[in-house]
Amino acid sequence: RAKHLATLYLNDLADVLRDAIDPRFEFVRYAESLAGSQPTFDPLADALAAPLNLVDDTLRDLTLEALARHQPTMVLLSVPFPGAVYAAFRIAQAIKAQDPRIITVLGGGFVNTELRELKDPRVFDYFDFVSLDAGERPLLALMEHVQGKRSRQRLVRTFLRDGDSGAVRYVNLVEPDVAFAEVGTPTWDGLPLDRYLSLLDMLNPMHRLWSDGRWNKLTVAHGCYWKKCSFCDVSLDYIGRYEGASATVLADRIEAIVQETGQTGFHFVDEAAPPKSLKALATELIARNAGISWWGNIRFEKTFTPELCELLADSGCIAVSGGLEVASDRLLNLMKKGVSVDQVARVTRAFTDAGILVHAYLMYGFPTQTVQDTVDALEYVRQLFENGCIQSGFFHRFACTVHSPVGLNPEEYGVTLRPLPDVTFAKNDIGFDDPTGVDHDALGRALKKAIYNYMHGIGLDEDVRSWFPFKVPKTTVGRHRIAKALSQRG
Ligand code: B12
Ligand code: SF4
The missing domain is CATH 3.40.50 (Rossmann fold)
Structure with missing residues (x-):
């Protein structure tokens, strides 16, 4: 405080x-x-x-x-x-x-x-x-x-x-990039590490990880092993070119960084750290008795079994963040996320049960998203909080970028792009028209208010319609849908 x-x-x-x-x-x-x-x-x-x-x-x-x-x-x-x-x-x-x-x-x-x-x-x-x-x-x-x-x-x-x-x-003389396993260990030599500002402007524990205290930064791999999500810049090298390194190389890098900085906290800055590499790395860290704490981004995929979550926790994992995006199976499918809401519920609960904090990246305003989809997504999110699957989350407004599949093939997502002026400097976001015509700004304000309260344990038993200052349809999601998904855990 x-x-x-x-x-x-x-x-x-x-x-x-x-x-x-x-x-x-x-x-x-x-x-x-x-x-x-x-x-x-x-x-x-x-x-x-x-x-x-x-x-x-x-x-x-x-x-x-x-x-x-x-x-x-x-x-x-x-x-x-x-x-x-x-x-x-x-x-x-x-x-x-x-x-x-x-x-x-x-x-x-x-x-x-x-x-x-x-x-x-x-x-x-x-x-x-x-x-x-x-x-x-x-x-x-x-x-x-x-x-x-x-x-x-x-x-x-x-x-x-x-x-x-x-x-x-x-x-651009085409020459092969230096392999990820060969790039070497990052160094902070010469930087006044104790003089960076540690800010704590939100009491939410995940926001705290982002801004408070210092974490050594390291990537477990180069790029994303999934590289399919249609809102993501998958055509760019830092997502699209996937390359890993062995657990020994990664653990050697970790030890060298601890030696240099004297600090044992790590933030793995991968867009989505690969589960197989995390498993191998965790085993190596435990064998070396490395004594670090770490956190990072992942995909909530079923490879993260309760046993793997336990192993990760034992190796020092304290938090994970991942995309649930629009909590709707229809839209998760359209965005090629490769996960379902039920699966996210089971995976996030396994992390929570292992004592690992879970943050969900949420999205609204995806092409073809209706008001009903939005109300249903909020109901899922409410149940995920209620059932102890996630402890933190944030709703981002979907932005279409020129490098993403939506920006590259808008017709597949039912939207039309607005023309861009001549670009001589920066090019990224691009406006689009979605015939659904939903006022996502107004809905977004309600979503943000709801999730802020959920993170403080407030309003979890209220009908999700109460967060919207205007009339929205009743959710079509069963009141105990997530609890049911959890009971089907194998
Ligand atoms: C980790 C991360 C964060 C962390 C940062 C924590 C921290 N303190 O380090 C957090 C979560 C806080 C964050 C926040 C945001 N992020 Co961010 N983040 C990343 C991420 C996933 C990894 C960055 C990283 O460390 N990479 C590893 C290092 C080694 O790679 P690198 O920096 O790219 O460096 C390599 C090359 O670029 C190059 N290089 C780098 N610098 C230089 C310099 C020279 C001279 C040369 C020759 C080469 C070179 O060589 C390096 C080695 O190969 C990147 C995406 C990505 N995969 O890179 C997005 C990314 C940087 N973030 C992005 C964005 C948009 C944001 C936010 C604005 C999101 C938001 N809406 O709130 C905020 C900004 C916060 C702010 N302060 O302004 C965008 C930026 C795109 C853009 N339009 O500019 C990226 C690219 C992802 C994306 N496409 O959305 N982010
Ligand atoms: S959103 Fe994440 S998981 Fe999906 S392709 Fe991009 S980096 Fe990979």
């Missing part, structure tokens, strides 16, 4: 910064709208041309301090989300103003997702190179280029500005 109150106090300070200095200020998602799905670089260019405010000034001072300390010849900036982009460009701007000879390179999840059709040469006033997808091979090629051992034409998955025409070029 003390930490929560301290976080609220920090949030008040953020309000002061927002009102007095920079209306875009946030601890996370800073100036996110300048970058996310922004077809042109104009908004970001305007923001970067504005005089530095107090926050920008502070960032510039920190950048210059780091330059003085490390004297780099090349600086790599990683932008995972749109909310990290503005700061990355401000850092690059400060570097180039200080010493234009320092080579700056941009990469990371945002770039991999949104900048695949980059055409605006102004980006290269800040960055010399922009790299797509897994960074190891492109970076090795770039280093050889910098050392004069490789021409610009032979770079790997790299955007650059052509010296003669000034136009943006994408160079």
Whole structure:
């Protein structure tokens, strides 16, 4: 509670910064709208041309301090989300103003997702190179280029500005990526690990895992072994290219990280950690008596038997999150999730019984979703809480992206895409029309209110219609449907 109150106090300070200095200020998602799905670089260019405010000034001072300390010849900036982009460009701007000879390179999840059709040469006033997808091979090629051992034409998955025409070029000499088993162990060497903010703005235990305290980050595999869900960016390398590593390699990485950081908490940042690898890893961790705690994303698939959940718990698993998406068998089928609501109930209950916290990612507004589907999905969610299957959840509004099966083949999902303007910068979300014509915003507000209360154990025995401020149909789901599914546990 003390930490929560301290976080609220920090949030008040953020309000002061927002009102007095920079209306875009946030601890996370800073100036996110300048970058996310922004077809042109104009908004970001305007923001970067504005005089530095107090926050920008502070960032510039920190950048210059780091330059003085490390004297780099090349600086790599990683932008995972749109909310990290503005700061990355401000850092690059400060570097180039200080010493234009320092080579700056941009990469990371945002770039991999949104900048695949980059055409605006102004980006290269800040960055010399922009790299797509897994960074190891492109970076090795770039280093050889910098050392004069490789021409610009032979770079790997790299955007650059052509010296003669000034136009943006994408160079991709096809070379195999470094295998996941060979990429090595992540390092945090030199970072002030004790000085990151630990925030606790929501008392929900899963939200707490995301923001409070520090977890070593590691992936169990590269990509997703399922790669079928129709709302997911399965056409992108970080989902679509699946590669694993042996339990010995993973456990060696874990031991090396514990040794370096002195910290034993791990967040496996896979989109969906593969159950077979988790089983092998858990067995190895127990054999080595590794003494770590870990959590991560999974698919709620039937391979996670009660016995496997017990094994994972014994190896240090404290929480899992996974997609139940729209709790409706018709829609789970349409989205090719490969799970049913009953199966999710049994799997989540097995995790809970093993003492592992379960968070469900939920979705609304999927193509063809009706008001009845939404009411029924909420009834399922209510029963999952009531039956001790899940302890935490969040409803996200479905967003169609250009890289997902829905965005690529909208007709298969009964929707039509709205045309996009010419894209020279970021491309990701795309508007669509669903003939169902449901007001998902209004329904979404009710869903969010309901789940917030369920997480606090409130309103679990009320009719789900009571959360909606307007008339909705009665649920068609039997009142004891989940209890029945659980009793059929084999
Ligand atoms: C873990 C994760 C989170 C965690 C982060 C916890 C943490 N503190 O680390 C949590 C749950 C908090 C989170 C939150 C969000 N996330 Co997230 N997250 C991920 C996820 C699954 C893994 C990231 C990761 O660590 N990968 C492992 C590392 C090793 O890979 P990597 O960072 O991509 O790096 C490789 C390459 O990109 C490249 N590379 C990286 N940087 C650089 C730099 C240079 C110079 C070079 C050459 C190469 C290079 O080399 C690396 C090694 O190959 C990714 C998807 C994914 N699979 O990557 C989404 C992802 C980054 N998240 C995404 C989103 C949208 C969000 C949210 C906005 C979701 C939301 N609506 O709330 C929030 C943002 C929160 C915020 N602060 O703004 C999107 C971003 C897409 C976009 N449009 O930009 C991604 C790509 C997933 C997706 N498609 O939806 N996320
Ligand atoms: S949503 Fe998750 S399980 Fe489905 S394809 Fe994407 S990463 Fe894999």
